[in-house]
Amino acid sequence: MNKDSKIYIAGHRGLVGSAILINLQEKGYHNIVTRTHKELDLTNQVAVETFFNEENPEYVFLAAAKVGGIVANNTYRADFIYENMMIQNNVIHQSYLTGVKKLLFLGSTCIYPKNCPQPMKEEYLLTDTLEYTNEPYAIAKIAGIKMCESYNLQYGTNFISVMPTNLYGPNDNFDLEKSHVLPALIRKIHLAKLLSESNYDEVIKDLEVASIEEARTYLSKFGVSENSVEIWGSGNPRREFLWSEDMADACVFIMENRDFSDTYNKGEQEIRNTHINIGTGQDISIKELAETIKNTVGFKGKLVFNTNKPDGTMRKLTDVSKLNSLGWKHKVSLDKGVNIFLKWYLNFFDR
Numbered sequence: 132m133n134k135d136s137k138i139y140i141a142g143h144r145g146l147v148g149s150a151i152l153i154n155l156q157e158k159g160y161h162n163i164v165t166r167t168h169k170e171l172d173l174t175n176q177v178a179v180e181t182f183f184n185e186e187n188p189e190y191v192f193l194a195a196a197k198v199g200g201i202v203a204n205n206t207y208r209a210d211f212i213y214e215n216m217m218i219q220n221n222v223i224h225q226s227y228l229t230g231v232k233k234l235l236f237l238g239s240t241c242i243y244p245k246n247c248p249q250p251m252k253e254e255y256l257l258t259d260t261l262e263y264t265n266e267p268y269a270i271a272k273i274a275g276i277k278m279c280e281s282y283n284l285q286y287g288t289n290f291i292s293v294m295p296t297n298l299y300g301p302n303d304n305f306d307l308e309k310s311h312v313l314p315a316l317i318r319k320i321h322l323a324k325l326l327s328e329s330n331y332d333e334v335i336k337d338l339e340v341a342s343i344e345e346a347r348t349y350l351s352k353f354g355v356s357e358n359s360v361e362i363w364g365s366g367n368p369r370r371e372f373l374w375s376e377d378m379a380d381a382c383v384f385i386m387e388n389r390d391f392s393d394t395y396n397k398g399e400q401e402i403r404n405t406h407i408n409i410g411t412g413q414d415i416s417i418k419e420l421a422e423t424i425k426n427t428v429g430f431k432g433k434l435v436f437n438t439n440k441p442d443g444t445m446r447k448l449t450d451v452s453k454l455n456s457l458g459w460k461h462k463v464s465l466d467k468g469v470n471i472f473l474k475w476y477l478n479f480f481d482r
C-alpha cells in the first residue's frame with residue numbers, strides 16, 4: 132500500500148473498523164473510502180457490486196460483520212450465519228471481480244475447536260467440533276477463511292485472513308444483553324457503584340430512562356443492584372483480551388508487510404494455515420477479570436456467578452508465535468487497557 136492507495140474499510144464505525152480508520156490516517160493514508168451500514172447494506176449483492184464498480188478500491192479491510200457476545204451468538208443464530216456469510220461472500224467476490232490488490236478478512240479465534248489444545252495454533256483449524264453457542268458464527272468465519280484461500284489458489288488473488296482474540300476498546304458495544312464480557316462488566320459494575328452511592332441522576336442518564344424505578348426494573352433483569360452484580364457462567368472460563376487499537380495496528384502491519392504467497396508454501400499443511408492469529412498470548416479467568424474491573428471501578432459490593440448462563444469455550448488462548456515472528460507484538464496490557472477503557476466509557480456517557 133502506498134499513501135495514495137484507495138483503501139476501503141468495511142465497517143468503519145465499529146470497534147475495529149474505527150480503530151483501523153484512525154491508524155491509517157495517522158500513518159498518512161489519505162484516500163480512504165467508507166460507507167455506513169445505512170448507505171451500503173453489505174448483504175445486498177447488487178448494492179455491493181455497484182459500489183465496487185463505482186469506487187474501485189485497491190485495498191480492502193473487511194471489518195464489517197454481525198458481531199456479539201455469547202448470548203447474542205446463541206440467540207440470533209440464523210442472523211449470525213446468514214448476515215456474515217452474505218457480507219463476506221459479497222465483499223470477497225466483488226474484490227476478486229474488480230481486481231482488488233489485497234484484502235484483509237477478519238475472522239475470530241472461535242473458529243478453533245471447543246476443546247482445542249492450548250495455546251491454539253493456526254494449524255488446529257478443522258481438527259475437531261466447535262463450541263455450540265457460537266457455531267453458526269464460527270462456521271461463517273471458517274467459510275470466509277476458505278473463501279480467501281480458494282480464490283487465492285484458483286484466481287491468484289491476494290486475500291489474507293486474520294483471527295483476532297476477544298477485543299475491546301472505543302466504540303465497543305455496551306448493550307447488556309448483546310455485548311461481549313468486558314464492556315458488559317464495565318457498564319454493569321459502574322451502574323452498581325452509582326446505585327450504591329445513590330447517584331440516581333447518572334444512572335438515569337446512562338440508561339436513558341425516565342425514572343430510577345424504571346432503571347432498577349431494567350437492571351434487575353441483569354442482576355445489577357447496589358449490593359451485587361451478576362456475572363454470567365461459573366467465572367472459570369479463561370479469555371484473552373486485546374485492545375482494539377493494537378488490533379488495528381496489527382491489521383495495518385499485516386496489510387503493509389504480508390502477502391498470501393508468504394503463507395502459501397505449496398505444501399498441504401501450509402495451504403491449510405494461511406490465516407494468522409492476532410492476540411496477546413496471555414489469558415485470565417472471567418472471575419479474575421470481574422475482580423479487576425470491580426477494583427478499577429471501585430465497587431464494594433459482591434459478584435454473584437449465575438451458572439444458568441453459558442460458560443462457552445473454557446479456554447481459547449491464541450498461539451501468537453506466527454504474528455510475533457513477523458515482527459508485531461501488542462503494546463497495551465490488560466490492566467492498562469481496562470483503565471483507559473473505563474475512562475473512555477465515562478467520557479462517552481458524559482457527552
Ligand SMILES: NC(=O)C1=CN([C@@H]2O[C@H](COP(=O)(O)OP(=O)(O)OC[C@H]3O[C@@H](n4cnc5c(N)ncnc54)[C@H](OP(=O)(O)O)[C@@H]3O)[C@@H](O)[C@H]2O)C=CC1
Binds near residue numbers: 145218237296
Ligand atoms: N469484537 C470482538 O471481540 C471480536 C471481533 N471480531 C471480528 O472483527 C470484526 C470487527 O468486529 P467489531 O468491530 O467488534 O464489530 P462491530 O459490531 O463493532 O462493527 C461491525 C461494523 O459492521 C457494520 N455492519 C454490520 N452489518 C453490516 C451490513 N449488513 N452492511 C454494512 N455494514 C454492516 C456495523 O454497522 P452497524 O453497527 O451500523 O450495523 C459496524 O460498523 C468482525 O469481523 C468480527 O467478527 C473477531 C473476534 C473478536
Ligand SMILES: C[C@H]1O[C@H](OP(=O)(O)OP(=O)(O)OC[C@H]2O[C@@H](n3cnc4c(=O)[nH]c(N)nc43)[C@H](O)[C@@H]2O)[C@@H](O)[C@@H](O)C1=O
Binds near residue numbers: 444
Ligand atoms: C469474541 C467472541 O465472543 C463470543 O464468545 P465469548 O468469548 O464466549 O464471548 P463473551 O465475551 O460474550 O463471553 C466471555 C465469557 O464471559 C462470560 N460473561 C460473564 N458475564 C458476562 C456478561 O455480562 N456478558 C457477556 N457477554 N459475557 C459474560 C460469558 O459467560 C463467557 O464465559 C462469541 O461471539 C465468539 O463467537 C467470539 O468470537
